[in-house]
Amino acid sequence: MEKKELHKLTDEELLLEKKKHYKSKIFNAITIGFLAGILIYGVFSWIQTPDKKLGLLIPMLIPLFFIYRMLKNPNKHNDLEKVLKERGLK
Template identity: 50%
Template sequence: MTERKLSELTDKELLQEAKKMKSNSIMNAVLIGFLAGIIIYSVVKNTLGFLTLIPLFLAYKLVNKSNHNKQELENLLKERNLK
């Protein structure tokens, strides 16, 4: 099945997507917390270097991706008076 744009989804599919988004945000929070733990451990052990930047970059990408998708979905839900 191909990915469709959010604007092409029906009202029911949009509500299901909002439910999925909520569970995805919880999983992203857990992953970001784990990556933050790795960064803190690395700084405490005085090994600030390239391996510290990888989890930092991954956390940034997770936050950036989730915020963009969430904003687009919330705008569509408001437009259609579903929330």
């Protein structure tokens, strides 16, 4: 949502947007933890194998890529937080 649209919303609508933002933060944190667990398990299982082939580590790039994408833009809801702070709804 653009900053211009956020100023047009009512207080109740802004609080609903805040709840959606909170839920997305929780979902992202759980997903990152799950993908990090997959990544750690894969690396440790690669370490345990007797023949250390590099090809076994290549699939571990997939969770690493998704973790990077989720962490790349953590401040995409700064405008919402600014509008909430201006209206004293925080």
